[in-house]
Amino acid sequence: MNARNKTAADSSTLAARDLSVVWHPCTQMKDHESLPMIAIRSGAGAWLEDFSGRRYLDAVSSWWVNLFGHANPRINAALQEQLSKLEHVIFAGFTHEPAVRLSEQLIALAPPGLSRCFFADNGSAAVEVALKMSFHYWQNRGWPKKTRFVTLANSYHGETLGALAVGNVELYKRLYKPLLMEVFTAPSPDCYNRESGESWEAYSLRQFEHMERLLAERSAEVAAVIVEPLVQCAGGMRMYHPVYLTRLREACTRYGVHLIADEIAVGFGRTGTLFACEHAGISPDFLCLSKGLTGGYLPLSVVLTTDDTYAAFYDEYTNLKAFLHSHSYTGNPLACAAALATLDIFSTDDTIQRNRPKAAYLARCAKRLESHPHVTEVRQCGMIVAVEFAKNKRTREAYPWQERRGQRIYLSSLAQGVLLRPIGDVVYFMPPYIVDESEMDLMVQAAEAGIEKATCD
Numbered sequence: 138m139n140a141r142n143k144t145a146a147d148s149s150t151l152a153a154r155d156l157s158v159v160w161h162p163c164t165q166m167k168d169h170e171s172l173p174m175i176a177i178r179s180g181a182g183a184w185l186e187d188f189s190g191r192r193y194l195d196a197v198s199s200w201w202v203n204l205f206g207h208a209n210p211r212i213n214a215a216l217q218e219q220l221s222k223l224e225h226v227i228f229a230g231f232t233h234e235p236a237v238r239l240s241e242q243l244i245a246l247a248p249p250g251l252s253r254c255f256f257a258d259n260g261s262a263a264v265e266v267a268l269k270m271s272f273h274y275w276q277n278r279g280w281p282k283k284t285r286f287v288t289l290a291n292s293y294h295g296e297t298l299g300a301l302a303v304g305n306v307e308l309y310k311r312l313y314k315p316l317l318m319e320v321f322t323a324p325s326p327d328c329y330n331r332e333s334g335e336s337w338e339a340y341s342l343r344q345f346e347h348m349e350r351l352l353a354e355r356s357a358e359v360a361a362v363i364v365e366p367l368v369q370c371a372g373g374m375r376m377y378h379p380v381y382l383t384r385l386r387e388a389c390t391r392y393g394v395h396l397i398a399d400e401i402a403v404g405f406g407r408t409g410t411l412f413a414c415e416h417a418g419i420s421p422d423f424l425c426l427s428k429g430l431t432g433g434y435l436p437l438s439v440v441l442t443t444d445d446t447y448a449a450f451y452d453e454y455t456n457l458k459a460f461l462h463s464h465s466y467t468g469n470p471l472a473c474a475a476a477l478a479t480l481d482i483f484s485t486d487d488t489i490q491r492n493r494p495k496a497a498y499l500a501r502c503a504k505r506l507e508s509h510p511h512v513t514e515v516r517q518c519g520m521i522v523a524v525e526f527a528k529n530k531r532t533r534e535a536y537p538w539q540e541r542r543g544q545r546i547y548l549s550s551l552a553q554g555v556l557l558r559p560i561g562d563v564v565y566f567m568p569p570y571i572v573d574e575s576e577m578d579l580m581v582q583a584a585e586a587g588i589e590k591a592t593c594d
């Protein structure tokens with residue numbers, strides 16, 4: 138057997154072994170009777186390579202986590218250095234330099250007023266922390282009736298039961314409803330549904346009226362409003378105008394309700410600024426970060442909050458006001474070291490500035506898909522560009538979901554060496570920031586060919 142055949146055999150054996158023992162996330166495993174399971178051997182830059190040497194351009198940053206490429210030499214070096222010192226230590230009663238430095242740096246970079254970092258180990262856990270902290274804050278401060286949360290239609294905040302409850306993507310949530318707390322849901326400011334000729338700003342403002350009314354009626358029961366600033370990512374990369382956040386911040390303050398900004402997906406430069414809240418010039422009471430935090434290397438999340446929140450828990454032990462929440466791997470030193478290396482790249486490479494022409498180039502390339510007879514919208518927010526298609530371009534009537542047209546794009550783009558993972562009938566690009574123009578061309582070509590294939594019958 139020559140080397141190439143041997144590696145091809147490794148790949149198919151690994152895939153077969155996988156399918157006999159592994160249960161994959163967000164997957165109907167029966168699909169793999171026909172869908173290939175792709176075993177990845179290595180990654181370098183924006184590319185993944187399988188065992189037969191086939192390469193795939195990672196246009197979705199491996200589920201939105203990777204910022205500076207796979208096997209990034211600078212993050213690798215930082216991890217190796219940390220590995221030789223300390224892999225992990227209990228984070229109650231003990232601390233370590235990577236966590237302290239990371240907290241200092243995050244506080245310096247985050248919107249003003251956020252002065253405390255509470256660590257967890259994944260995005261959903263960060264959302265749970267923010268929800269519990271907000272509720273607990275009001276209990277500690279003598280507002281026992283503030284027990285409810287307000288969320289936006291079409292929002293996504295993770296999969297654990299609290300995070301699922303404040304999310305609003307029916308596909309993930311419907312079945313579990315008997316297990317979930319009830320929330321108040323305000324209509325989304327998502328601008329896909331604006332009238333023709335209406336600006337994003339006018340539409341988001343109009344949608345804010347519902348939120349204002351809800352808060353006016355219910356604020357006595359509400360602990361916090363939770364939102365994904367500017368882009369509802371899992372909800373199909375639906376986007377809205379920052380004015381909504383400005384108004385929401387103002388209303389939350391006026392009604393005595395916390396604002397939780399879930400920047401797990403949009404943080405770390407995705408929207409064109411380091412944090413999406415900067416577009417609106419606001420500071421939330423809780424800022425949830427994960428995904429890009431470690432550059433896509435290791436699971437880590439953090440909730441930043443204010444002096445006011447911290448003070449509400451700071452008391453004699455016997456007054457039982459402490460936040461007794463923990464995760465085993467909280468503040469893991471390796472993950473913190475990867476996060477520090479990631480922040481270092483942002484500052485030394487001036488990533489936010491450098492991304493501007495890239496984002497403009499990507500949007501310009503994708504713009505040509507607007508003329509496709511089934512494409513209803515091409516939208517952009519910073520380094521996120523989405524292309525939505527429908528059965529009927531004029532009425533925007535959707536294809537029946539059972540037809541799974543997005544899946545055809547996934548398969549056709551893989552055949553072209555590009556990893557795209559449409560959400561329903563929305564194809565999007567959320568690449569690592571190291572992509573170059575030819576790679577962006579390739580992504581858009583693959584999407585174009587895929588949409589053509591997916592809409593031709």
Ligand SMILES: *Cc1c(COP(=O)(O)O)cnc(C)c1O
Pocket residue numbers: 259260261262264293294295296365370371399400401402403427428
């Ligand atoms: C991915 C995501 C989460 C959940 O993070 P996990 O690490 O997958 O648990 C929460 N909120 C938003 C906005 C996300 O995109």
